[in-house]
Amino acid sequence: MPTQKLDKPEIEKELAELQGWSASEDGTAIRRRFTFANFSEAFGFMARVALAAEKMGHHPDWSNVYKTVDISLSTHDAGGLTELDLKLARKIDKLAGS
Numbered sequence: 001m002p003t004q005k006l007d008k009p010e011i012e013k014e015l016a017e018l019q020g021w022s023a024s025e026d027g028t029a030i031r032r033r034f035t036f037a038n039f040s041e042a043f044g045f046m047a048r049v050a051l052a053a054e055k056m057g058h059h060p061d062w063s064n065v066y067k068t069v070d071i072s073l074s075t076h077d078a079g080g081l082t083e084l085d086l087k088l089a090r091k092i093d094k095l096a097g098s
Contacts (some may be wrong), residue, residue: 003075003082014086021089029061029074030081030089034096036067045069048095058084060092 006014008027015021021032036042042064049071053059061072071092073085 003078003084005075005078005080005082006086011081018086018089018093020093024072024074028080029072030085031070031072032089032092034069034071036069039066042067042069045096049092052091052095053088056084056088056091058088060088 011023011027011030015023015030018030021030023030034042034045036045046062046064046069049060049062058075061074063070073089074080075082075084
């Protein structure tokens with residue numbers, strides 16, 4: 001069953017509750033930057049997120065440079081943001097200790 005794309009008011013409401021996340025310019029994704037003390041902490045965080053994402057069957061677009069991890073979430077099949085992205089964002093925040 002496909003996941004339904006959220007509309008702009010729903011996205012704005014959810015973003016108000018997700019600290020540190022912002023919408024992409026085109027509104028099809030949410031993004032957040034995480035900064036850690038060092039590369040090892042950043043890599044450990046990415047490993048924990050990877051395990052959670054795999055369990056959910058929903059994977060982030062991300063990049064890592066030294067102690068910084070940039071994450072973008074979007075449901076490509078739906079062409080934008082869905083509840084699945086928000087659920088993963090909340091899980092990521094917990095894993096980061098946010």
